[in-house]
Amino acid sequence: MPRAKDVANYLLSLSIPNTPRAITPLKLQKLVYYSQGWHMALNNGEPLFNDEILAWEHGPVVSELYYDYKHYGYLTITPKNFNNMTKKNRKIFSKKQLEILKAVWDSYGEYDGKYLEELTHQEEPWLTTHRNEIIKKQKIKLYFNRLISKEL
Template sequence: MARAIDVANFIVLQGLNNNFDINNLKLQKLLYYSEVESLTNRNGVSLFEEDIEKWKLGPVIPQVYHEFKRFGAKPITETVSTINFEELSDDPWNFTFVEFNEDSLNEDERNCVVKTMETLGNANPFHLVDMTHSEPMWAKDKDKIILGEKHLKYDRNEILSYFRRL
């Protein structure tokens, strides 16, 4: 299973290679729909394990959001590095920066992203927001979300069940 940050970096790379502007808002929705693609076409297998939260503008993977928030609402222009702490070290300063390598995703994982990008890569971010808001998984918690309740999570079984019926 991939890490959400690696999937996000692959989405950014696909956007840059295909001249699709991708800001953090759009990135979050493309991550979500890549997860949908994985769940529905890989027999319920998740693309990444990180939680997907219900925010006012739809699904968000918080760890990924924070990595890319420095771009604000502007298009993301590069992938981000991650920090790898040495597991067996007592030294908190024993870490390395790791540049994104698309080989960190296997072929099936990359295919989920590519399929998602083929259908939604050029979509307007607010169209993607509207799509997610129309889905029952977000809509059922709309009042809580609008009132500011935090850390409401998507249930992957609900996602799978909903999209299999479509």
């Protein structure tokens, strides 16, 4: 199973500096959260990664990613090359997972981190979780399942 760090690395490979599609630490956190939510909704509740997402003041956060990228502050994170193979020559993401990640990027990638923060602040998983607590995967799954139901 991929890790949140793998999701972040893939998303960073799509970043385009000096455009609305550049990724800051705040934006990265929200994109990783939306990747988890949409993956769960489209895969019978199966998480994309097992890392916990916390309800921090500025929205959903994977703490490991926060500490990896906090030195960028509000600046754009340097894009990365992404290789979908592990050291053991196995694929990190399936074709379907990559399609979902690309769809998340296509849907949310043009927005800045503050806009995505405000969006998450209007959504049930963050709203109904105490600050600094884990946002339960079940809560994320139910919320994104409801979003899909509204679209159909």
